[in-house]
Every structure is written in C-alpha cells, then in structure tokens.
Amino acid sequence: MDHFAYRNGELYCEDVPVARIAESVGTPAYVYSSATLLHHYDAVASAFAALRPIICYSIKSCPNLHICRLLKDRGAGFDVVSGGELVRALRAGGDPAKIVFAGVGKTDEEINLALDSKIGWFNIESEAELANLIEIAGRRGVVARAALRVNPDVDPKTHRYTSTGKKESKFGVDLERARRVFHEYGRSASVRLCGIHLHIGSPVNTVEPYVSAIRKTLALIDELRADGFAIDTLDIGGGFGAHYKTSEAPPAVAYAEAIVPLLADRVAGAKPLSIIMEPGRSIAANAGILVARTLYLKKSGERDFLIVDAGMNDLIRPALYEAYHFVWPVRPAAGFVPAERGERAASMAGCLPMDVVGPVCESGDFLAKDRMLPPMQRGDLVAVFTAGAYGMAMASHYNSRPNPPEVLVEGGGFRVIRRREGYEEMMAGEAL
Ligand code: LLP
Secondary structure, eight states: OOSEEEETTEEEETTEEHHHHHHHHOSSEEEEEHHHHHHHHHHHHHHTGGGOOEEEEEGGGOOOHHHHHHHHHTTOEEEEOSHHHHHHHHHTTOOGGGEEEOOTTOOHHHHHHHHHHTOSEEEEOOHHHHHHHHHHHHHHTOOEEEEEEEEOOOOOOSOGGGBOOSTTSSSSEEHHHHHHHHHHHTTOSSEEEEEEEOOOBSOBOSSHHHHHHHHHHHHHHHHHHHTTOOOOEEEOOOOBOOOSSSSOSOOHHHHHHHHHHHHGGGGSSSSOOEEEEOOOHHHHGGGEEEEEEEEEEEEETTEEEEEESOOTTTOOHHHHHOOOOOEEESSOOTTOOOSSOSGGGGGOTTOEEEEEEOSSSSTTOEEEEEEEEOOOOTTOEEEEOSOTTTTGGGOOOGGGOOOOOEEEEETTEEEEEEOOOOHHHHTGGGOO
16 A cells, blocks of 8 residues: 555645646655655554564665654664664654664774673674674674574575575575574673564565465574573565555554564563564665656667666666566646556557667666557656665666655645755866
C-alpha cells in the first residue's frame, strides 16, 4: 500500500499533484510520501508487536535526515554501517541506545566514534574485528556491547549481489565458527558479546528463509547458553520485500505470522531475548518515486528510445541489478490512466515498446528496458516507481551530474528536504 495514485488523469502523491512538484523543483527529483513511510513503519511495528522489537531503520536504504527524523519520532532506532550513517542517526535525534552498527570494515576511527556515542550494539562480522574492538574498548576502559553476525547458510533466493546469508558470503561468520568465536572471545571484559545478528539478504519475498535461519540461530543460542554464555539479544536483520512489479511482496503480517511464533516464547521467561529488526526497503521503497522529464524520442534500428533527464547516476538499480522499476507518465494521454499500477498496466492496448534511458554515456544507463508505454512526447513527465529505497542513497556524480533534490509530501503540502545540488556545490571540495 502506498500514497501514489492517479486521480483526475494524473499522478498524485498524497494530496499533491506530482506535476506541481516537478514545476516547483524541476526534474529529476525524488518525491517521498510521509504517510507511506509511516504506514510501512507502523505495519512492521504492529505485526511484530508481540515481540516488542527495537525497530532499527536501515539508514542505508534512504538516509535523508528528515526521513530519519520522521521515523525516529515514530519510535525507530537505527541500523548504521558507517561513521557517516552514525552521524546521521545522531543528527536526526536517534537514541544511541537504539543504534546497531554493522559492516565488515569498521575503521578504528568509526569504532571510537561509536564508543564515544555509546551506541547500543556493535554487530561483529569477524574474529579480527572483534579482537580489534576488544583492544580499543579495553584501552579506553569502557565496555562495549556486541552481537556476532552469523551466516545461517540459507538461500534467500534474491539477486546474487544482495544475497548475504550463504556460508560463502563476506558477511558474518558461519555457525561452526560462531561457536569458536564465543569460546575464544565470549568472556572478554571490555566487549560483552551477548547477541546474535543475522541478515540473510534483500529483498526476500518469501518467509521460509527467515524461518529456517531463525531456527538454526535459536539452536545456536541454546548451545551457547548451555555453555554458559549470556545471550540476551537476537537481531533478525532486514530484507522484507517491496512492490516493484505488481504486489509481489508479502505484507509485514505475513512475515510476522511465520516469525512471531518462533520467538514468542523467547521474549518472555527467565532468560528473555530482546529482538531487533532492521527494515529498510520495506519502509522506504514504495514511499518514493523518481520524477523525470522526457527530453527526446529517438529510433535506432527497430528500437524506440525515450530519453529522459534522469540517469543511472540518479537511480543505479536497473543498471546494477537489472532491477525492474515500473515507469509510467505522470499525466498519461487520454485512455492510458492505469487502473492498477505495475507490470499489468503495461499491457494496456495502444502501448508501444520502448527503452527508457538517461543521458549518461553508458549502454547500461537505462531505467526500463523494452517496456510497453503509452504514446509520449517531448516534455512529458514520467514517474519511476518504488525508488524510495536504494535510489537517492546510491546516487553518484557520474558524468558530473549534480544530485537531484528530495521532496517530502505531507498531506496537501510538500517541502524540499534536500535542495538540488548546483555545479559549484558539486565541485566545492576541488577548489583550484
Ligand atoms: N541489515 C543489514 C545487515 C543489511 O545489510 C541490510 C541491507 C539491511 C539490514 C536492510 O535491508 P532491507 O530491509 O533494506 O532489505 N542496494 C541493494 C540492496 C542492498 C542491501 C544491503 N543491506 C538494492 O538496491 O536492492
């Protein structure tokens, strides 16, 4: 469910016509719906309420400070993977006790910053990293709290670049090694190793991989407890799906129906487990679109190209993962207003196959390939849907294209939450 809909023949975000935003801030531009962000956060919170989880919004998915603040005000903690994300979490007003810090390559500087900030948990990805944290915390005379990230060796059946839970992944340690890590480092005085972290991949559109990963992890927790280790936290990571093509992602309640029964007993009793969740995409993806303007129409061989003013520097997912993003005009020609968005809309009679491409000098610079679209003209606006997560977050300056602005819609109003970058700003660090 989201708050982007066609009304009176044109696309609205909540109660604001998207075309009005484009007129005001120009294109390309990212447009987010605050109601959708909150709706998705609430959906996770209420579906998993029985576990009383700490919901740590995964900043990497959509790091804008205003969005972080919006979610913080709703109760979110933060999942961070760099010093920069940690500073964002704190700047947004995040409670340090609800910050988890993951990542296979934490620098000493980042570790020190996290210790200074008194974050909740370090999610540890290797023995070497743990040894280093023990060293640094010990030298400083502080006690850090940590969870060990394990690879439960399940196949999340997602793109190979975003699959992380297999044994041979660079993230975390396999279950066998996890036992050894606890026996070697689990009684350190400067790092209280009291949690297990997992994140199997993203997006994971079925619940089975979670069930199997959590089962294996609970067995590990039981063994570790039997060996005398005080495990009090289980972080089940992120990875819930979003709607890219149709309505392919299970709702939060479907994940919860499978996951909550596995953990319900564990959050109560004499040795209660605290549960942490790290959703990113399922909150942000369907809450954002990328709006672009048609620059030119072109034919090459038998192919029709729609050349728009947004490129792979603005949204790299199609180029990097061959990801599908539904693209449709903001004000479609008469008769082409889709009753239902997504893949099925593209089967409307009268549509023509086109490649929607950007201005970047790469053949990989496309937003949509071989896509059925209504007749288009120069100047027409198009919306690239499900762009709220890993869209702006992964934008670059390639081809020296400044970053687009970000706009947050709240009911009938909207505000610019990141201004369009200018050329001077883009080159500011390079003064001659
Ligand atoms: N926790 C950890 C440890 C993660 O590595 C990630 C994502 C998340 C949580 C959040 O996952 P989510 O709920 O957003 O699925 N750029 C790729 C996605 C990379 C995901 C990286 N890790 C994409 O555009 O599909």
